[in-house]
Amino acid sequence: MRPILPLGIATCLAIVALGIVMPVLPFYVTDLGGGKDLAPLIFSTFSAAALISAPIWGRISDRVGRRPVLLMAIGATVLAYLWLAVASEIWELFASRAFAGVTAGWMAASQAYVSDVTDEENRAKGMGLLGAAFGVGFTVGPGLGGLAVGDGSGTADYVLPSLLAAGFAGGALLVTAFAVKEPERLRASARPPIRFELLRDRNIAQLLLLYFLVALVFTALEGVFAVWAADQFGLGARDVAWYLVFAGLVTIVVQGGLVGALSKRVGEAKLTVAAVLILTASSLTLIVVTTPWQIYLPMGLLALGMGLNNPACQSLLSRTAPEHLRGAVLGAAQSAQSLARIVGPAWAGWSFGALGPQSPFVIGAAILAAALFVSLSVVRRFPKRRAEAPAE
Numbered sequence: 432m433r434p435i436l437p438l439g440i441a442t443c444l445a446i447v448a449l450g451i452v453m454p455v456l457p458f459y460v461t462d463l464g465g466g467k468d469l470a471p472l473i474f475s476t477f478s479a480a481a482l483i484s485a486p487i488w489g490r491i492s493d494r495v496g497r498r499p500v501l502l503m504a505i506g507a508t509v510l511a512y513l514w515l516a517v518a519s520e521i522w523e524l525f526a527s528r529a530f531a532g533v534t535a536g537w538m539a540a541s542q543a544y545v546s547d548v549t550d551e552e553n554r555a556k557g558m559g560l561l562g563a564a565f566g567v568g569f570t571v572g573p574g575l576g577g578l579a580v581g582d583g584s585g586t587a588d589y590v591l592p593s594l595l596a597a598g599f600a601g602g603a604l605l606v607t608a609f610a611v612k613e614p615e616r617l618r619a620s621a622r623p624p625i626r627f628e629l630l631r632d633r634n635i636a637q638l639l640l641l642y643f644l645v646a647l648v649f650t651a652l653e654g655v656f657a658v659w660a661a662d663q664f665g666l667g668a669r670d671v672a673w674y675l676v677f678a679g680l681v682t683i684v685v686q687g688g689l690v691g692a693l694s695k696r697v698g699e700a701k702l703t704v705a706a707v708l709i710l711t712a713s714s715l716t717l718i719v720v721t722t723p724w725q726i727y728l729p730m731g732l733l734a735l736g737m738g739l740n741n742p743a744c745q746s747l748l749s750r751t752a753p754e755h756l757r758g759a760v761l762g763a764a765q766s767a768q769s770l771a772r773i774v775g776p777a778w779a780g781w782s783f784g785a786l787g788p789q790s791p792f793v794i795g796a797a798i799l800a801a802a803l804f805v806s807l808s809v810v811r812r813f814p815k816r817r818a819e820a821p822a823e
Contacts, residue, residue, distance in 0.1 A: 437607075441607045447571050448598075465521055475773045478773045481535040488537075504535065505604045511528075535765075576668075577673065580668045644801060681735055705739060718792050
């Protein structure tokens with residue numbers, strides 16, 4: 432696990448940067464004149480760009496290496512945050528986030544890096560440690576963003592959070608440049624051309640569908656949460672930030688150790704079933720909360736479910752894909768998640784305005800029912816422990 436440490440630090444800094452702007456962006460949109468139905472689309476914009484770019488970055492990392500992609504992508508991300516800091520029109524706000532999505536290739540490259548330097552027995556643990564870096568980032572980042580934006584008593588400061596994000600992304604770039612080494616396994620292997628028919632593999636297709644459905648609900652709730660909290664309880668950016676900090680703490684605990692132990696005990700496939708059930712409970716609990724303090728329960732369940740599902744799916748995908756195409760397959764998973772991040776906030780924002788504030792959570796629970804059937808099928812195709820091959 433030693434080669435993952437510098438990557439984990441760089442990833443954590445990059446996620447801190449992303450976490451800083453997360454609670455701020457929906458309020459940035461409304462302050463520039465956008466409506467509550469438009470605010471969730473700021474997340475869709477980032478993801479639409481990432482959907483196009485992620486498989487390209489994955490292919491490039493398979494051919495030229497993980498480290499060059501990490502350096503290029505993180506460097507460009509710094510520029511995206513600087514653009515966000517000087518945005519004064521709503522189109523600039525959306526354009527800067529689109530550019531950040533185009534440069535988000537460091538996410539897929541980081542996952543591929545972990546698959547390069549871990550064996551099958553430790554891959555879920557490696558993905559979990561990378562996920563813990565995400566958790567730390569999404570704990571520290573929203574807290575910093577909430578403090579930097581102001582307490583709501585005056586005009587919100589959107590420049591300082593953007594500059595802080597650029598600074599942390601710059602730190603990630605420095606750590607990558609000086610401490611992250613190209614994986615030996617990748618450096619030693621030739622990279623034949625990518626065969627797109629690989630994605631027609633039934634195991635990979637099933638896992639990507641599950642990854643997509645879970646992300647579809649998560650990103651919908653994530654996208655609409657700020658406007659829902661403002662509508663139901665009059666909460667602002669700083670208030671929303673503390674919920675994200677709490678969710679990040681739960682993610683650290685789950686992905687920092689729990690997911691690795693559970694995957695060895697019951698297998699990644701069964702973890703996906705548990706994750707879907709927990710996420711369903713989160714969606715349904717949000718419908719019945721009546722005070723701001725009660726929101727911590729569904730937020731904790733949301734973080735727990737995602738903390739189990741993502742490393743489990745990523746590990747299963749990396750085990751199913753041929754070694755020389757792991758970057759491409761994990762890039763496809765990133766694309767599936769990006770597609771969910773486009774559609775999720777969009778339908779949640781529409782549902783919030785047209786059907787009522789609670790409707791995104793009801794629809795989300797229905798989508799998770801479909802995800803449960805897929806996850807049960809995954810268990811049948813990966814019926815045994817982690818060392819076993821998937822069923823043909």
